[in-house]
Amino acid sequence: MYYWTNELWRLAYLVIGLGALGWLLGAPGWGLAAGLGLYVYLHLRHLRALYVWLTQHPHDTPPVGAGVWGDLFDRLYKYQKTQRQSQARLRDIIRRVQDSCEAMRDAVVMLDRHGDLEWWNSAAAQMLGFQTPHDRGQHITNFLRDPSFVAYFNARDYREPLTLASPIRDDVTLQYQVTLFGDNERLVMARDISRLHRLEQMRRDFVANVSHELRTPLTVLTGYLETYLDQADQVPPRWQRGLGQMQEQTQRMQNLVEDLLLLSKLETDQTRDDPAPMDMATLLENIRDDAANLCAGSHEIALDIHTDHCLLGDEGEMRSAVSNLVFNAVRYTPPGSTVTLRWKTWKEGAAVEVEDDGDGIDPVHLPRLTERFYRVDKGRSAANGGTGLGLAIVKHVLLRHDAHLDIDSHPGRGALFRCVFPATRVHAAPAERRAVGNS
Template sequence: MPRHIRSAWFKTLASLAMVLLLAVAAGSLLGQPWMAVALAAIAALAWHYWRLRRVLRRLTARQRWDTEEGAGVWNELDRLLFRNQVEMRVRKRRLLDMLRSYRAAAAALPDAVVVLDRNSQRVQWFNEAATTLLGLHHPGDLGQALAARLQPMPLAHWLAGGRNAEPILDVASPVDPAIRLNLRLIPYSADHWLLIARDVTKLLRLEQVRRDFVANVSHELRTPLTVVHGYLDMMDPEDFPGTGPMLEEMRKQSQRMAQLVEDLLTLSRLESQEHTEEESVAMRPMLDTLRREAEAHSQGRHQISVEDLAGVDLLGSTKELHSAFSNLVTNAVRYTPAGGSISVQFRPEETGVVLVVRDSGYGIPAHHLPRLTERFYRVSSSRSRESGGTGLGLSIVKHILSLHQARLEIQSEVGKGSTFACHFDADHVRRREAVPLTHAED
């Protein structure tokens, strides 16, 4: 206990003792000492009760506290309450200033910010950008259900996903269909969600311009490259002595350029797609094809194994999935030294099925892994040129898997090889139909 509080207690007790002693002395003179002590004790108790009632009444009324001069316990209590009241007032003012600053910052954001009640999904607060992008108006839309208010945006099912809701990358604004929005739901507390809507109209327009440019340039390059490649094939080194190595290198580079153009056109087509075909993809013949392609590309330099442990088929586009799987298998052969091994395994997992391509090749440093699916990203430019890669294969794989709601997982260690796993959910798994036997098989 602090010294000044102990001093106040002692002074109060001393005052009480003094009152009782005076009462004893006065009572002795009157011949009634105990009566005088009792009356003095009742008076002291009444006074302390009155001070306690005064404190409780002022606390209940939340009055501004004033201090009085004195050295007793009640005066010390007044000073403590006054100090706490001042500190609380300062803290409250600071919190209000911070709240105003946060609200001003949120109001100044170009993105629409909407605070939602987690249980009812009703609007609690929104900034000015929410009026421009989402059409919410103050105060009429406060307390309204957001999904019903923002029709025809498909938000009801999305909001029901809560913490697991994936961002909506492109949706029309209810204010103007020409405005394209990116929506993200952030559960930032136990009772509230934060909806952030960003105007991505310009970004999407620029992305479309880029896609059109790449597609048009690639298409225009296809014809001249075909002509150049055709003339190179017609040229016989015997007719031009000493030009054999030069013609061979020209053919190799023209073929590489032609493959690059084809990959760019494929990637441009995939980026413009929103959905893919939904057909039954027979995985048994698909795996047989991958085995033949790996063996043809390897030319006997590697050990190749293909296992079908799932016994099911997939739902999607046979052509696109073959392109993705073939890219992974070809890369495994391309970047694995002679004598290494490549395994392809199609197996079940808890959430669906996975196709795994594993090699014992050079391996990839960990800091390169997050960027492997970027266009033209290369771990080693010289090695890629020697192997004939275009730098677009894994980007094509990523887009194909994304169209099938699948994901690509990459694991690698330098000197120990790499593993590329294509994970498909249960919605894209189909029971394999029995293949009827032919008379020859009977």
């Protein structure tokens, strides 16, 4: 405000002074015009100085100006100086981030909103084969062409990482993790997990081989024990109890070996047959009957079918998964409980639910229930003959069917295990079956 007041007084002095001079000379109009012209000339001169400074010498000190122009030059210079300092700090931060990424052993790749390559570190060049600057601006799927990665990248659901072989070395296994940020930009990170992958493969091979080798001696032991128990009247009484316990424990070991072999097969068998439509109503009815035989009337097994849709997949694997859920519900709920087996539509797909009204499970255990050999109550699980592998088998069967397991349970409120299948796995029932169902 101070500068604008001075500027108005400067204009008044020029106009009044030159107007008075013109009046003395007998031409007051020319005097006023000369005053205004001089004022405009001074402003144009300062404007030209500003233009020259900003376009030709922006890093020099600002030109000297009078009045409001002097204040404007000073403010522009201070703003320019602040901007340079901010840019220097940002450049330093970017340089430090890039240096930090360069020091990482993991591959780091920055993509723009279209999925094109913007920047990557040297680890990405070694693991993924990117070349600077030739590949900059190319879409990432031009280099990572595996259908699994393309589907993962386009699905935009990056909650779980993706494990694949390196695109340039088949003996290197990489784990990809994509993060969205900014304006739909993406950060792709890849870790070399070859050692972990080899160790996991060794563990699987060891478990499969040991389980297979245990099968024969356990079969021999079971056969002899059955023979001795068939002749129980000829066995000394003090041995009969021991033989019975031996048979019980041998059966437990056989169940464990069978579950280990099944789990190993699910983990290692990458070949999948063409999925066939399964009559879920019939399958669940058979499982319900098996569960009823298992509980021998101690539980009520209910069946609730809400849809006649079929499920595309492997019937043997699906029978194993759902049976594990139902048999667990029977084993770990008190007599008199009700176990409900349900098939219904769920969101865009469908779901198989196994619900009981038993004692329930503390939510603290839910994230680990599908781990191998994890038990909520070790003593009760052993007494009920469980192997601790049932839910791990369920998890792997569902993964092979593009599905997942949701668990909802609280102490005293029962438990609900929901197998959720996507729409791609749900198939409309054949016309003849719908006609029979409607008749």
